[in-house]
Structures are given as structure tokens and as C-alpha cells.
Amino acid sequence: MDFSSMFFLSFVAFLFIFLFNSLLNCLSSNAKKLSLPPGSLGWPYIGETFQLYSQNPNVFFASKQKRYGPIFKSHILGCPCVMISSPEAAKFVLVTRAHLFKPTFPASKERMLGKQAIFFHQGDYHTKLRKLVLRAFKPEAIKHIVSDIESIATSTLQSLEGRLINTFQEMKTYTFNVALLSIFGKDEVLYREDLKRCYYILEKGYNSMPINLPGTLFNKSMKARKELAQILAKILSTRRQMKLDHNDLLGSFMGDQEGLTDEQIADNIIGVIFAARDTTASVLTWIVKYLGENPSVLQAVTVRNQT
Numbered sequence: 624m625d626f627s628s629m630f631f632l633s634f635v636a637f638l639f640i641f642l643f644n645s646l647l648n649c650l651s652s653n654a655k656k657l658s659l660p661p662g663s664l665g666w667p668y669i670g671e672t673f674q675l676y677s678q679n680p681n682v683f684f685a686s687k688q689k690r691y692g693p694i695f696k697s698h699i700l701g702c703p704c705v706m707i708s709s710p711e712a713a714k715f716v717l718v719t720r721a722h723l724f725k726p727t728f729p730a731s732k733e734r735m736l737g738k739q740a741i742f743f744h745q746g747d748y749h750t751k752l753r754k755l756v757l758r759a760f761k762p763e764a765i766k767h768i769v770s771d772i773e774s775i776a777t778s779t780l781q782s783l784e785g786r787l788i789n790t791f792q793e794m795k796t797y798t799f800n801v802a803l804l805s806i807f808g809k810d811e812v813l814y815r816e817d818l819k820r821c822y823y824i825l826e827k828g829y830n831s832m833p834i835n836l837p838g839t840l841f842n843k844s845m846k847a848r849k850e851l852a853q854i855l856a857k858i859l860s861t862r863r864q865m866k867l868d869h870n871d872l873l874g875s876f877m878g879d880q881e882g883l884t885d886e887q888i889a890d891n892i893i894g895v896i897f898a899a900r901d902t903t904a905s906v907l908t909w910i911v912k913y914l915g916e917n918p919s920v921l922q923a924v925t926v927r928n929q930t
């Protein structure tokens with residue numbers, strides 16, 4: 624996979640689809656004045672869902688990009704959508720015209736991550752979750768795990784010695800391990816393998832066709848999602864019995880005054896892993912690429928880290 628499609632895919636994987644509702648509504652009522660980007664909407668309702676899911680998604684996006692450019696329309700999982708893959712377009716959606724857009728996900732993605740996750744909400748509940756997430760990642764809250772994160776980085780680097788690797792995949796493993804530490808603190812060691820096994824199955828089916836029949840990737844994902852919720856329930860119950868204060872993200876969600884239900888906590892834990900993993904792994908991969916291509920910058924960074 625080349626770097627631009629990798630970045631694009633991780634971006635799409637997270638945001639999945641920004642429905643340009645306002646744009647499309649505007650368009651239908653005012654078709655003569657506005658025009659949609661190039662592309663194809665495919666069949667009624669089904670759109671281009673089968674084209675996307677019957678092949679490697681990279682091939683779908685790469686061929687569309689080649690044919691229509693960095694911004695193109697499509698129709699996936701019942702949603703008319705505009706796909707973007709350029710930094711300028713991302714800035715338009717996320718920064719300069721962010722007020723015109725509302726993040727929405729297809730229903731199957733909501734089911735998989737959990738309907739109570741922060742991404743699917745606005746208003747007071749959203750504000751509260753944002754506060755709880757931010758407080759768990761403040762420098763004050765994470766300073767005591769910096770040395771553990773460094774150990775994870777060191778052992779990751781050691782494990783790469785002498786191997787031909789896919790940097791993005793290795794960075795995903797690294798970010799997953801750091802995510803577990805930031806979310807569960809030292810407790811994570813006990814549950815790491817189970818959490819990893821289930822999360823990886825969940826992730827594998829995340830972009831699969833949402834057909835919930837025995838044997839489909841989607842079905843396996845949904846089962847893994849259920850198992851994840853059970854593991855999280857176990858962790859919550861153990862913590863409640865121990866009655867200890869924790870400084871990590873789970874501790875932040877479990878605060879007595881916050882009044883979150885177990886389901887809300889589980890959906891948001893899974894949501895944060897999802898939000899943090901591919902995005903951070905993608906940035907780290909770019910950093911590795913550019914440091915590799917610019918030895919003088921690598922040296923400056925190395926000197927800075929040693930002082």
C-alpha cells in the first residue's frame with residue numbers, strides 16, 4: 624500500500640464517511656446552482672457498496688482517485704457520500720468549514736463500536752465524555768506512565784531487529800499496547816491477550832459487508848464485540864470490588880459523579896481504542912518515513928533526545 628492511500632484509508636477508517644447532508648440537501652433543492660464532485664452513485668440504495676467490499680478497499684479508492692481526483696462522490700452502505708483524500712479537503716471539512724459538517728456513521732458501524740460512543744453524540748453527553756477523555760490524557764495524568772511507554776517503545780524496537788517489516792502494522796501493534804496501558808493502567812497485563820484477540824477480530828470485520836450471518840466477517844466481528852464487552856464488564860467489577868482510585872481513562876469514566884452506565888463505559892473504551900490506534904500509527908509511520916529520508920533531521924532529533 625502506498626503512503627497516500629494508507630493515510631487516506633486510516634482517515635476514512637476513523638471518520639468512515641462524512642455525509643455531506645447539508646450539501647446534498649442543498650443540491651436536491653437547488654440542483655442548478657450546485658454540482659457534486661465527479662464520481663458515481665452506483666445502483667439505487669446499494670450504490671457502490673459491492674464494488675467496495677468485493678475487492679481490496681485500497682484498489683477501490685486508488686482507482687477512484689486515479690479516475691476522479693482527490694474528491695469524489697460515491698454511495699456506500701446506503702449513504703450518499705463524498706470521499707476526500709487531500710490535505711486541503713481535510714482542512715476544509717475539519718477546520719475552516721467544520722461548522723457545516725456533522726460526523727455520521729452508517730448504522731452497522733455504530734452497532735460495531737457501540738451506540739453510546741462519543742462520536743455518535745452531541746450536546747451534554749458529548750461534552751461530558753470529551754471532558755472525561757481529555758482529563759485522562761493531560762500531562763499530569765500521564766506523566767507516571769511515560770517510563771512504561773518508553774519500555775513498550777524499546778521492546779517494540781528490539782522485536783523489529785533483523786526483520787523485514789510493514790511499518791504501519793508494527794506501529795499499530797505499538798499504539799495498541801500504549802492504548803491499553805493508558806486506558807487500563809497496570810491492570811492491562813492481565814487482560815492484554817484477550818483484549819487483543821477480540822479487538823483484532825473486531826477490526827478485521829469493521830470494513831466488511833454488514834451481513835450478520837454465521838461465518839461472515841461481520842458476524843465474527845459482532846461476536847468479538849460482545850466478548851469485548853464481557854471482558855470489560857469483568858474489569859469493571861474487579862475494580863469496583865477493589866475500591867481503588869485509578870488515574871487512567873477507565874478510572875476517569877468510572878468516576879462516581881459521572882454516572883456512566885457500564886454500557887456507556889464499554890462503548891467509549893472501545894471507541895477510544897478505535898480513534899487512537901490507526902490515526903496515531905499512521906502519523907508515526909510518516910515520521911519514520913521522513914526521518915529515514917532526512918538523515919540531518921534524524922540526527923537533530925537523536926541529539927535532542929539524548930540531551
Ligand code: HEM
Nearest residue numbers: 638717721726741742753756760895898899900902903906
Ligand atoms: C495523530 C493522531 C490522531 C489523529 C490524526 C486524529 C484525528 C481525529 C479526527 C479527524 C477526529 C474527528 C474530529 C471531528 O469530528 O471534528 C478525531 C476525534 C476524536 N479523537 Fe482523534 N486523532 C488522533 C489521535 C487520537 C488519540 C491518541 C486519541 C485518544 C485519546 C483520540 C481520540 C479521539 C476522540 C475521543 C475523538 C472524538 C472527539 C469528539 O467527538 O469530540 N484521537 N480524531
